[in-house]
Amino acid sequence: MTGPTGSEPRSPAVQVAWADAREALRERGLRWTPQRRLILEVLAETSGHITGAELVERCRARDGATIGSTVYRTLDVLEELGYVRHSHGSDGREEYHVLPLAEHAHVRCLGCGAAWDLSWEDARELAERLEARNGFKVALGHVMIGGYCPGCEPAAP
Amino acid sequence: MTGPTGSEPRSPAVQVAWADAREALRERGLRWTPQRRLILEVLAETSGHITGAELVERCRARDGATIGSTVYRTLDVLEELGYVRHSHGSDGREEYHVLPLAEHAHVRCLGCGAAWDLSWEDARELAERLEARNGFKVALGHVMIGGYCPGCEPAAP
DNA sequence: GTTGTTCTTGCGAGACATTGCAATAACAAG
DNA sequence: CTTGTTATTGCAATGTCTCGCAAGAACAAC
Ligand SMILES: [Mn+2]
Ligand SMILES: [Mn+2]
Ligand SMILES: [Zn+2]
Ligand SMILES: [Zn+2]
Numbered sequence: 318m319t320g321p322t323g324s325e326p327r328s329p330a331v332q333v334a335w336a337d338a339r340e341a342l343r344e345r346g347l348r349w350t351p352q353r354r355l356i357l358e359v360l361a362e363t364s365g366h367i368t369g370a371e372l373v374e375r376c377r378a379r380d381g382a383t384i385g386s387t388v389y390r391t392l393d394v395l396e397e398l399g400y401v402r403h404s405h406g407s408d409g410r411e412e413y414h415v416l417p418l419a420e421h422a423h424v425r426c427l428g429c430g431a432a433w434d435l436s437w438e439d440a441r442e443l444a445e446r447l448e449a450r451n452g453f454k455v456a457l458g459h460v461m462i463g464g465y466c467p468g469c470e471p472a473a474p
Numbered sequence: 475m476t477g478p479t480g481s482e483p484r485s486p487a488v489q490v491a492w493a494d495a496r497e498a499l500r501e502r503g504l505r506w507t508p509q510r511r512l513i514l515e516v517l518a519e520t521s522g523h524i525t526g527a528e529l530v531e532r533c534r535a536r537d538g539a540t541i542g543s544t545v546y547r548t549l550d551v552l553e554e555l556g557y558v559r560h561s562h563g564s565d566g567r568e569e570y571h572v573l574p575l576a577e578h579a580h581v582r583c584l585g586c587g588a589a590w591d592l593s594w595e596d597a598r599e600l601a602e603r604l605e606a607r608n609g610f611k612v613a614l615g616h617v618m619i620g621g622y623c624p625g626c627e628p629a630a631p
Numbered sequence: 632g633t634t635g636t637t638c639t640t641g642c643g644a645g646a647c648a649t650t651g652c653a654a655t656a657a658c659a660a661g
Numbered sequence: 662c663t664t665g666t667t668a669t670t671g672c673a674a675t676g677t678c679t680c681g682c683a684a685g686a687a688c689a690a691c
Contacts, residue, residue: 325538333635343688344636344649345569346637346688347638347639348637348638348639348686348687348688349640349687349688350640350686350687352639352640353639365628368677369677369678370676370677370678373677382641384640384641384642385557385677385678386640386641386642386678386679386680387639389677389678389679390639390640390679392541397652404564405562405564405566407561407562407616409562409566409567409568409647409648409675409677410677410678411566415600417548418682424604424610426610427613427616428675433608439600439603439604440600442599442600443599443600443619446596447581447596447619447621447656451590451624452623452624453581453583453621453622453623453624454621454622455620455621456584456620456621456622457620458620459564459584459618459619459620459621460618460620460621461616461617461618461621462600462604462612462616462617463612463613463615463616463617464604464610464612464613464616464617465609465610465611465613466608466609466610467608467610500658503656503658503667503668504668504669505656505657505667505669506657506658507656507657507668507670509669509670510669525647526647526648527646527647527648530647539671541670541671542647542648542655543648543649543670543674544669544670544671545647546647546649546668547649547669547670566647566677566678567646567647567648568647568648590663601664607680629688
């Protein structure tokens with residue numbers, strides 16, 4: 318585990334990572350629009366996770382004309398470019414992981430909703446077992462481990 | 475793994491399992507209604523997994539007056555009673571696991587959508603590690619392992 | 632700067648799921 | 662069977678996300 322996802326101040330490395338997003342789009346023949354600029358701006362100020370709806374909300378706070386479908390479509394594009402990666406929380410809502418530097422699984426407390434990241438190292442044994450016995454290749458970014466953290470009681474059976 | 479989820483014929487044991495659902499409801503002061511009877515009937519003919527929307531669909535096929543919210547609310551009740559358990563597929567949609575005899579995790583191919591069950595035994599090492607290092611208690615029913623089965627190519631990076 | 636190509640956006644509709652509220656019906660008690 | 666309690670339903674509104682389509686804008690080429 319690498320600790321709960323917080324809201325640390327933006328590091329220079331992270332700022333740099335977003336800087337070439339425009340370039341990355343153009344290299345693929347995609348376009349740089351005001352809508353995308355705003356979305357990238359908001360994402361650059363986000364660390365850890367954000368839901369689709371939250372992102373729409375934060376964009377709308379800066380530009381009341383923000384359209385939901387545009388935001389979701391932009392997220393699709395950014396996911397293809399590797400700037401975000403999404404999965405679905407235990408309530409089924411989309412959760413975007415911003416700037417996933419290394420592929421990792423998610424551990425989530427069903428009690429308080431806290432989330433942690435889980436590295437390949439921690440999942441190695443399970444992944445190797447699945448691959449050896451079933452030829453199944455685990456995609457760590459699509460692994461979600463639900464459970465309860467020390468402070469949260471599991472509901473009575 | 476215990477193999478892909480199919481549609482085997484209903485076994486006597488399974489039929490019996492549903493038989494006391496009415497009893498189970500009454501013991502809790504809950505009521506036996508035509509709507510619930512129909513939903514239980516459809517579930518009893520289902521093996522493996524079914525999405526919420528699919529269940530609504532199949533109920534509506536038998537009774538055109540079926541209301542979606544009633545079906546979803548009944549599923550909530552049945553989940554509390556242990557007759558079904560739900561998680562969310564990789565598209566975020568609800569997936570109900572019918573009559574979960576033992577708590578188990580799900581393994582899903584992101585290519586073809588096939589799903590398998592994963593037992594405690596297979597997840598033991600990971601669960602023990604999380605508990606020992608973080609005091610985190612894994613809830614196996616809320617574990618979802620995404621990846622690719624032997625026949626399905628992972629998309630190019 | 633003008634023009635043309637085609638990627639994007641806005642907008643409306645729709646699928647899936649949840650929720651509040653008032654009307655209804657199940658059930659126990661008499 | 663009648664009555665009272667309250668769980669349940671139907672319905673409509675809401676939230677989240679997706680999709681098709683036509684109008685609009687970005688970009689490259691001239
Ligand atoms: Mn759900
Ligand atoms: Mn999704
Ligand atoms: Zn917790
Ligand atoms: Zn597959």
